[in-house]
Amino acid sequence: xxxxxxxxxxxxxxxxxxxxxxxxxxxxxxxxxxxxxxxxxxxxxxxxxxxxxxxxxxxxxxxxxxxxxxxxxxxxxxxxxxxxxxxxxxxxxxxxxxxxxxxxxxxxxxxxxxxxxxxxxxxxxxxxxxxxxxxxxxxxxxxxxxxxxxxxxxxxxxxxxxxxxxxxxxxxxxxxxxxxxxxxxxxxxxxxxxxxxxxxxxxxxxxxxxxxxxxxxxxxxxxxxxxxxxxxxxxxxxxxxxxxxxxxxxxxxxxxxxxxxxxxxxxxxxxxxxxxxxxxxxxxxxxxxxxxxxxxxxxxxxxxxxxxxxxxxxxxxxxxxxxxxxxxxxxxxxxxxxxxxxxxxxxxxxxxxxxxxxxxxxxxxxxxxxxxxxxxxx
Numbered sequence: 001x002x003x004x005x006x007x008x009x010x011x012x013x014x015x016x017x018x019x020x021x022x023x024x025x026x027x028x029x030x031x032x033x034x035x036x037x038x039x040x041x042x043x044x045x046x047x048x049x050x051x052x053x054x055x056x057x058x059x060x061x062x063x064x065x066x067x068x069x070x071x072x073x074x075x076x077x078x079x080x081x082x083x084x085x086x087x088x089x090x091x092x093x094x095x096x097x098x099x100x101x102x103x104x105x106x107x108x109x110x111x112x113x114x115x116x117x118x119x120x121x122x123x124x125x126x127x128x129x130x131x132x133x134x135x136x137x138x139x140x141x142x143x144x145x146x147x148x149x150x151x152x153x154x155x156x157x158x159x160x161x162x163x164x165x166x167x168x169x170x171x172x173x174x175x176x177x178x179x180x181x182x183x184x185x186x187x188x189x190x191x192x193x194x195x196x197x198x199x200x201x202x203x204x205x206x207x208x209x210x211x212x213x214x215x216x217x218x219x220x221x222x223x224x225x226x227x228x229x230x231x232x233x234x235x236x237x238x239x240x241x242x243x244x245x246x247x248x249x250x251x252x253x254x255x256x257x258x259x260x261x262x263x264x265x266x267x268x269x270x271x272x273x274x275x276x277x278x279x280x281x282x283x284x285x286x287x288x289x290x291x292x293x294x295x296x297x298x299x300x301x302x303x304x305x306x307x308x309x310x311x312x313x314x315x316x317x318x319x320x321x322x323x324x325x326x327x328x329x330x331x332x333x334x335x336x337x338x339x340x341x342x343x344x345x346x347x348x349x350x351x352x353x354x355x356x357x358x359x360x361x362x363x364x365x366x367x368x369x370x371x372x373x374x375x376x377x378x
Contacts, residue, residue, distance in 0.1 A: 026058065026059055028058055029055040029058040029059035029062060029065065030055075032051045032052075032054050032055035032058065032065075033051070033052065033055045033064055033065060033068070034143040034144070035051050035143075036048045036049075036050075036051030036052045036055065036065075036068065037068075037139065037143050038139065038140045038143050039051060040068075040072070041136045041139045041140060042136065042140075045072060045076070048068075048072065049069065049072055052065045052068045052069045052072070053065070053069065056069065061102060062102065062103075063099040063100070063102040063103035063106040063109060064099075064106070064108075066095050066096075066098050066099035066102070066109070067095070067096060067099040067106045067108035067109035067112065068108065069095050070091075070092045070093070070094075070095035070096035070099060070108070070109055070112045071092070071108055071111075071112050073088050073089075073091045073092035073095060074088070074089065074092040074112050074115060074116065076088055077089045077092065089116060092112055092116065093112070093113065093116050095109075095112075096109040096110075096112040096113050096116075097109075097113070100113075105234075105237060107233075107234040110232075110233040110234060111232065111234075114231055114232065114233070118231060118348045118349055118350075124166075124198075125163045125164065125165070125195075127157065127161045127163075127164040127166075127167070128160055128161045128164075130160045130161075131156075131157040131158075131160035131161035131164045131167065132157070132164075134153050134154070134156040134157035134160060134167075135153065135154060135157040135164070135166075135167045135170070137153045138150045138151070138152075138153030138154040138156075138157065138167070138170060139170075141153060142170070142173075142174065142177075145177075147174040147177050147178050148174070148178075150170075150174050151171055151174035151175070154167045154168070154170045154171045154174065155167075155171055158171065163194075165191050165194045165195040165198055165201070166198070166200075168187060168190065168191045168194065169187075169188065169191045169198070169200055169201050169204060171187050172184045172185075172186075172187030172188040172191065172204060172208070173204060175187060176204065176207065176208055181208050181211045181212050182212070184204070184208040185205060185208040185209060185212070188201055188202075188204045188205035188208055189205055191205075192205060192221075192224060196224070196227075196228065197228045197229065198228060199225045199228040199229045199232045199234070199235050202221050202222070202224040202225035202228055202235070203221075203225050203234055203235060203238055205221045205224075206218050206221035206222050206225065206238045206242075209221055210241075210242075215242070215245070215246060218238075218242055219242055219246075221238070222235070222238040222239045222242050223239070223366060223367055223370075225238055225239075226239060226344070226366050226370075227359060227366055229347070229349075230343060230344050230345070230347040230366070231347040231348065231349070233377060233378065236251065236376040236377060236378055237378070239251060239370060239376060240376060240378060243374065249374060251374060251375065251376045251378060252374055252375040252376075253375070253376070253377070253378040254325060254328060254345050254375045254376060254377050254378070255325060255377070255378075256325035256326075256329075256345070256346065256377075257325070258281075258284075259273045259277065259278070259281045259323075260281035260282060260284050260285035260288075261285065261288075262285050262288040262289045267282070267285035267286060267288075267289055268285070269281050269282050269285060273323075274322050274323070276317060276320035276321055276322060277321055277322055277323045277326065279317060280308060280312050280317070280321055280323075280326060281308075283307065283308040283311050283312065284304055284305070284307075284308040287303060287304035287305075287306075287307035287308050288300065288304045290307075291303055291304060296350075296353070296354065297348065297350040297351060298342070298350065298351040298353075298354040298355075299354070301342060301346070301351075302338070302339060302342060305329060305333070305338060305342065306333070306338060309329060309330055309333045309338070310333075312330065313330065313333075313334070318330055328341075328373075328375065329341060331373075332373070335372070337369055337372070337373070339358065340358075340362075340365050340366070340368075340369040341369065341373075343355050343358060343365075343366075344366060344369050344370070344376070345375070345376070345377050346377075
């Protein structure tokens with residue numbers, strides 16, 4: 001059965017410090033949600049969906065039930081008949097966007113949309129059946145707020161499979177929920193050492209550090225989360241929250257919508273784009289079309305942006321562009337930070353090889369980009 005620990009209500013509560021205070025879940029809806037999570041962990045998808053749907057009806061202003069429904073539709077799409085996959089994914093996206101309208105910090109909804117737009121996912125360690133079973137039992141206990149018992153199950157999962165880092169994160173999560181921030185910190189820190197690319201471990205470490213007032217270490221944890229995966233918006237939320245605490249400045253949102261595509265040998269430009277913007281996006285589409293088929297996804301993306309931005313700048317048309325995200329990309333390019341911008345703001349898992357090489361070559365690259373431009377895909 002699939003491990004559903006990432007969808008525990010705790011994941012929502014940790015989406016942002018003190019988020020528990022603003023999630024509008026009444027007691028009955030929370031009970032339905034937790035029961036649904038337990039059923040999902042047991043592989044009873046139909047029953048879980050029924051509980052999430054009922055919770056959404058009872059708490060119409062809560063994002064959590066909708067985001068759980070969105071995630072279930074996305075997972076179901078992977079086993080759906082080929083002719084129905086598109087419909088499943090469309091429903092998943094619709095539910096996720098609806099959840100974000102209720103709470104724009106819902107991490108499950110954000111993750112659903114990220115997966116829908118980014119077809120590549122990093123392969124993680126598959127736990128042994130015995131370890132997974134112990135973790136599933138831990139999830140049920142955790143949803144019932146029996147944190148000592150849940151922690152024992154998660155620890156058993158780690159004993160059965162030491163490479164099962166996700167279970168170790170939930171050991172720390174139990175400490176966190178009990179208010180033992182030091183042990184939570186130590187456990188999350190160990191998880192980041194075992195799997196530096198597990199963004200959730202870094203995020204939870206950030207939360208534990210922030211609760212202890214360890215702002216310098218929290219900054220390192222937030223940057224560690226970004227380095228794990230810049231495409232996960234909850235990682236940027238930590239960066240933005242810390243920036244607001246330490247500098248009283250907000251992280252400016254970067255919201256790019258590509259208005260040109262090159263698919264099946266055709267360049268398609270959004271007909272509703274402003275004329276000056278359409279000219280830029282046509283150049284971007286032409287650059288994509290001219291890219292070498294043998295080049296990596298990141299190399300093609302970098303070349304397309306470089307070519308389109310150079311043409312816009314040298315052709316004297318840059319000032320006529322109205323799309324703020326494109327204007328920002330022009331600024332990044334002029335500052336010699338286009339590669340960093342693509343990694344930080346437009347990341348896809350297909351860029352992983354070049355991203356890892358870039359991090360080794362420029363270990364402070366992400367921090368420098370954030371400190372300089374103070375923007376993120378929020």
